[in-house]
Amino acid sequence: MDTDTLRAEVAKLGWWHRIDLGNGVVTPGADDSPRKLARLGLPADLSGKSVLDIGAWDGFFSFEAERRGATRVLAVDASWTGPDGGPTKYGFNLAHRALNSRVESRHLSVYDLDPAEVGRFDVVLFLGVLYHVCDPLGALERVRSVTSGVAIIETETDMLWKRRPAIGFYPGSELNGDPSNWFAPNIPALLGMVKVAGFTLGTIHSRSSIVHQAGRAWRHWRKHGTPLLHTMQRGRAVVHAT
Ligand SMILES: C[S@@+](CC[C@H](N)C(=O)[O-])C[C@H]1O[C@@H](n2cnc3c(N)ncnc32)[C@H](O)[C@@H]1O
Secondary structure (H helix, E strand, C coil), rough: CHHHHHHHHHHHCCCCCCCEEEEECCCCCCCCCCHHHHHCCCCCCCCCCCCECCCCCCCCCHHHHCCCCCCEEEEEECCCCCCCCCCCHHHHHHHHHHCCCCCCCEECCCHHCHHHHHCCCEEEEECCCHHCCCCCHHHHHHHHHHHHHHHHEEEEEEECCCCCCEEECCCCCCCCCCCCEEEEEEEHHHHHHHCCCCCCCCCEECCCCCCHHHHHHHHHHHHHCCCHHHHCCCCCEEEEEE
């Protein structure tokens, strides 16, 4: 596909990720994907490794794993409508074509991951999905079942001022106005959940700073009127679980 055609195709779609498709074409995602990537601790060299990206959406992290040399990358998402592409897989499919990618993809929920069916992976990416599932422990147990090396888990966090394990619960759209958000743990709860799910070790690789939390709280107050005392206790964290 020539660059002008690609640019036109990209412009027709809504995007979550910012994917560099080459020749100056970058998909205009709402998510600052390169910034998120920098917080993950994803090995720079994935040569010979297998990678599973759960909740891959447009596939930024799957394509990045392939770019870093992974031999097998499987991208799965529960909201894709099928192998031929529903509305939410158009971006992934276009990027896949433009990058001439060999990333495999399947329309699959985290709950349905079965090592006998998909295999086990050296690196499992579970990014921005934990707070979208209504059974986070069950989901983490499935993540563990397909991890042979490390699972990199990135999530929203809440209740950060509490020292004991605590989890924010959002029966409506209290978290960022999105009714698909259910639970966000604080750091002790997150590490506890990883253990209960059967991982031997969970370590915090990165978490948002108090300055970041304050800036975010301010933006949420201005946009949604959310009380600052609530949002100041929220952030993001990345756990490496083995
Ligand atoms: C906030 S986006 C995160 C996308 C990407 N992982 C990232 O970090 O930028 C959440 C993604 O998880 C997917 N998702 C939600 N529930 C899921 C489930 N039960 N199993 C697999 N994917 C799920 C959504 O369809 C969506 O693509």
